[in-house]
Amino acid sequence: EPAPQSQSFEFREDPSFWKDHNVQVIIRIRPLSSSEISLQGNSKCVRQESCQTITWTGHPESRFTFDLVADEHVSQEDLFKVAGLPMVENCMGGYNSCMFAYGQVSFQTGSGKTHTMLGDIEGGTRRHSVNCGMTPRVFEYLFTRIQKEKDTRKDEKLRFTCKCSFLEIYNEQILDLLDPSSTNLQIREDMKKGVHVENLKEIEVTSARDVIQQLIQGAANRKVAATNMNRASSRSHSVFTCIIESKWESQGVTHHRFARLNLVDLAGSERQKSSGAEGERLKEATNINKSLSTLGLVIMNLVNISNGKSLHVPYRDSKLTFLLQDSLGGNAKTTIIANISPANWLVEYIFCVFALLFIGDTKYIEVCTAG
């Protein structure tokens, strides 16, 4: 049957974002892949109802509300304008920011986390590729913004230093993606540096091109690390951080400001109970789910605290939240982009059976049974 004409909704920033809450959640629905279309046609299991609501057309039909819904027609550029640009502005004001890409594991086509966070980085920055993702766009804008600020505040001797680091958390262990010989790094906390990773490589960057170079290097190291350990790279969290330091003089006094900008591609979440995984695989899945549920609890408690409740925030229950402690809560702004696939679970199931019968690949069969 022909697909019902979907109504298009305006995708724009809601000015109340971040006014009342420091956390916002955007749902991003990716388009169906060509193989999904060939199996199930154009029918989808999610329907957008408004700028903020979607309906899951399963049994029973359920409706979910978010701060914003981005359907398949929302471009990388539009998503950057709504979610990335305000984050950079926040950092320019001296506040920390965090952006997370969340999504479920899948056997066939992923949910879109890496597409959202990195996209086509080899293609360069936004002038060159429509598929260029959030991170390169954020840095292209950041360096333009820094130059503008310097131009307008010439007499204050304004100086900026940007240092980036790129790490991976796999099985609650930290690996430096810019120096893969550094494994199992430790998180420390002190008065001077706050929460930080000991001996993590920090590289000074002065342009979006510098950042992209580090992203490409880090992504290649991430692939090698995953291959060496015989695991999928999507089973780890990757955290790209930039520390933006500014110094200026005003009325004979030197001022100093720091802001941290964190961009996180989360490990795929999965339904472990029914997956039947054992041994190392179970430990790995348990760690992934534990860190994702801790992140969920931390964020939920922060939202409740901003609503006036007094609660304990369990930052230390996972490496990811401990590491990002200074960038979650307080004045920091957090954006979560939850990526979902509109494909029917049956499609996933058929692919898994196909993999098992014809390719003999049992690696992802747990995903199938979980589905």
Ligand code: ADP
């Ligand atoms: P994940 O990182 O969650 O496993 P990916 O980002 O690798 O998933 O996305 C899986 C595939 O779907 C990729 O080929 C990607 O290019 C495509 N894709 C994901 N989201 C979109 C989107 N919004 N628009 C177009 N293609 C997308």
Ligand code: MG
């Ligand atoms: Mg990915």
